[in-house]
Amino acid sequence: MIIAIDGPAAAGKGTLAKRLAAHFDFAFLDTGRLYRAVGYLVLAAGGDPSNEGDAVRAAQTLDPAKLDSVDLHTEKIAEAASQVAAIPDVRAVLLDFQRAFARTPPGGKTGAVLDGRDIGSVVCPDADVKLFVTARPEIRAERRHKELQEKGLESTYPAVLAEIEARDERDRTRKVSPLLTGDACEIDTSDKTPDAVFDETRAYIEDRST
Ligand code: C5P
Numbered sequence: 630m631i632i633a634i635d636g637p638a639a640a641g642k643g644t645l646a647k648r649l650a651a652h653f654d655f656a657f658l659d660t661g662r663l664y665r666a667v668g669y670l671v672l673a674a675g676g677d678p679s680n681e682g683d684a685v686r687a688a689q690t691l692d693p694a695k696l697d698s699v700d701l702h703t704e705k706i707a708e709a710a711s712q713v714a715a716i717p718d719v720r721a722v723l724l725d726f727q728r729a730f731a732r733t734p735p736g737g738k739t740g741a742v743l744d745g746r747d748i749g750s751v752v753c754p755d756a757d758v759k760l761f762v763t764a765r766p767e768i769r770a771e772r773r774h775k776e777l778q779e780k781g782l783e784s785t786y787p788a789v790l791a792e793i794e795a796r797d798e799r800d801r802t803r804k805v806s807p808l809l810t811g812d813a814c815e816i817d818t819s820d821k822t823p824d825a826v827f828d829e830t831r832a833y834i835e836d837r838s839t
Contacts, residue, residue: 630655630740631731632834633748633756637797637808638707639769639776641818641826642762646744648827649834653742656734660745660752661710663723665701666693668709678712688713688722703782704792711796714746715803727752747806749813758834759813762826768819769793 632649636642643659650657667687668678676683713719727743731753734741743752749759764772770790777784800808814833818826 630758630838631753631756632740632742632758632760633753633813634742634744634760634762635746635748635750635808635813636744636760636762637764637766637769637800638793639773640762640764641772641823642744644823645760645762645818645826645830646742648823649830650742652827652831653740653834654738655740655742656730656736656738658727658730658741658743660723660727660743660748662701663691663693663726664710664714664719665706666691666696666699667713667719667723668711669696669699669701669706671713672706672709678709679715681716681718684713684716685718685722688719691723702780704777704784704789707796708792711799715799715805717805720747720751720805724752731756746800746808750809750811751806758837759811760830760833761810761813761815763815763817764819765817766790766794766797 634642634646647657667684670687670691671678671683674687678684731741731743749756767790770786770793773793774784774786774789816826816830
């Protein structure tokens with residue numbers, strides 16, 4: 630079984646995806662991490678994330694396991710991720726890995742949960758369940774700002790809101806694999822607790838698989 634979860638930045642996709650994977654004992658892949666890792670590698674090499682040559686070279690040498698100890702959750706890396714993600718050849722390089730993960734989940738698991746921007750539309754268009762998780766931008770910025778502060782990172786609410794809005798705009802308007810709801814079931818998490826979102830989606834998935 631494949632569960633595809635897409636949506637804009639900081640909408641609660643990751644939290645939901647991890648909980649669903651744990652509940653159903655499925656493998657979990659945070660595909661944003663792949664783009665963040667490429668962005669990080671470009672920056673670390675002193676390159677430009679919007680330069681096709683720099684970004685494609687980084688994608689080709691990517692070994693996500695090697696970046697386990699690197700904190701990829703800074704806003705600088707998020708911005709670089711969204712720049713490299715707009716380059717078609719970067720997406721092409723990362724596609725096979727994502728599809729193979731979904732088709733043959735590691736650890737002999739019987740299913741996979743993938744979260745990202747184009748899982749239901751491009752990576753796994755035949756996914757059994759497609760969810761589009763969203764929330765109002767102000768709420769998403771508030772959550773991300775709190776998260777960054779809790780990690781002891783410097784952050785201001787207006788800067789986070791501006792960064793999230795710029796990233797959403799780039800992700801929604803790019804030519805290749807733009808963020809779109811498509812035929813997914815939309816879940817607005819703005820006024821819901823993580824528990825409520827989990828209960829609702831678990832029930833939705835169980836209904837569809839019986
Ligand atoms: O989900 P996360 O915030 O970690 O994603 C970082 C960036 O990676 C996104 O803003 C988006 O540009 C890109 N991304 C993508 N396709 C995916 C996952 C992430 O383009 N499937």
